[in-house]
Amino acid sequence: MTPEAPDVTAPVHTVAPEEPASTAPPALARSSQRWLRLVALVAVMAVMGIVALWHKLGNIQEQLALQTAESGTQASEARATAKQAQELAIETAAKLAVLDARLSEVALQRAQLEELMQSLSRSRDENLVVDMESSLRLAQQQAQLTGSVEPLLAALKSAELRVSRAAQPRLAPLMRAIGKDIARIRGTALSDTPALLVQLDELVALADEMPLANSVRTSKPRPSPARGAEETWSGWWGRLLQSAQDELRSLVRISTIDNPEATLLSPEQSFFVRENVKLKVLNARLGLLSRQVDAARADMAAASNAMQRYFDTSSRKTQAALGLVSQVQSQMRALEVPRVDETFAALATAAAGR
Secondary structure, eight states: OOOOOOOSSSOOOOOOOOGGGTTHHHHHHHHHHHHHHHHHHHHHHHHHHHHHHHHHHHHHHHHHHHHHHHHHHHHHHHHHHHHHHHHHHHHHHHHHHHHHHHHHHHHHHHHHHHHHHHHHHHHHHHHHHHHHHHHHHHHHHHHHHHSOSHHHHHHHHHHHHHHHHHTOGGGHHHHHHHHHHHHHHHTOOOOOHHHHHHHHHHHHHHHTTSOBTTOOOOOOOOOOOOOOTTOOHHHHHHHHHHHHHHHHHHHOOOOOOSOHHHHTOOHHHHHHHHHHHHHHHHHHHHHHHTTOHHHHHHHHHHHHHHHHHHBOTTSHHHHHHHHHHHHHHHHHTTOSOOOOHHHHHHHHHHHTTO
8 A cells, every 4th residue: 555645735833843853854755755756656667567468468368269269160160070071981881881792792793603613614524524425435336336446536536636625634634544545546456357257158168068077988989990801700709809898898987086975966966066057157247247246256166166076177177167267266356446444434533523
C-alpha cells in the first residue's frame, strides 16, 4: 500500500520551533517527493508491464484461438480421413475376401485342371498302349497264319513310331523292348513252306510203295536154262530138281522181325495201316498250312512211329520215307514265327502305370 500524502491545504498552526530544529521541514518534503516519484514510476512501470502482459496475453489468446481453430480443422480433416480410411479398409477387406475366394476357386480349378490333364494324359497313354497291344496281337496272328514275319515287323515299326511321337519318359522301356524284338525277328530264318509241302506229298506217294514188315518178299525168278537140241536125261533131271528146289524155298521164309505185332496184321489191317500213315501225313500238311506247328509235329511223329513199327525198315523206300520224315521234322523247328514277348511285357508294365 502506498502512504497517503499529507494535505497541504489544511491550516498549519505554526509553533515556534526551537532554534536547533529549524531545518526539518524541507528535508521531509524532499523525501516525500522522492517517494511519490518512485511510486509513480513504479505505477507507470506496473501499468506498462500490465499493458505489455495484456497485449502478450491477447497475442497468446489469438495464437491459441488460431491453433485451436487449426486443430479443430485438422481434427475434422483427420476424422474425415480416418472415416475414409476406415471405409477404404472395410472396402479393401471386402475386396481381399473376394480375392481370397476367387484365389481359392482358381486354385481349385487349377488342381482340377491339372488332374484332368493328368487323367487325359494317362488315358491317352493307356489308349495308346491298348491300341498297340491289340495291333501287335493281330499282327502276331497274321504272321502265324501266313508264315511271314512282315505283318509283325510292320506292326512293330508302327508301334515304335507312335511311341517316339508320344515322347513319354515312362514309355522308354517299351521303346527298347520294341527295338530288341525287331532286331530278333530280322535275325530269324524261317523255313520254306512250299518245299515242306512238296516233301509231304512225296511221303504220301511213298506210303503206297513201302513194303510192310510181314509182306512176302518175291524172289526174282531165275531164268530157266535154255533147252539144248540134244539135251540128255541127266540135264533134264537136274533142271527139274533145281526148279523144285526153288519152289520149296519160296514156301518157307525166315526173317527177323523186331515188332511182333507187325506179323499179326491181316491184309485188311495192312490196308488201314497204310491209310493211317497217309492220313497222318495229310493232317501234318493241313497243320502246316494252318500254322499249327505243334499238331503237325505230333502227326509227323505218329507217322514216323507207324513206319518204324509196321513197315520194313530195311527197304530202300521205307528208308527214303523215314529220311523225308526226319527232314520235315527238322525243318518244322524253324517254322515257328518268333513272338514279341518282351514287347507284350513292356506293354503290360506301361498299362499298369509302373
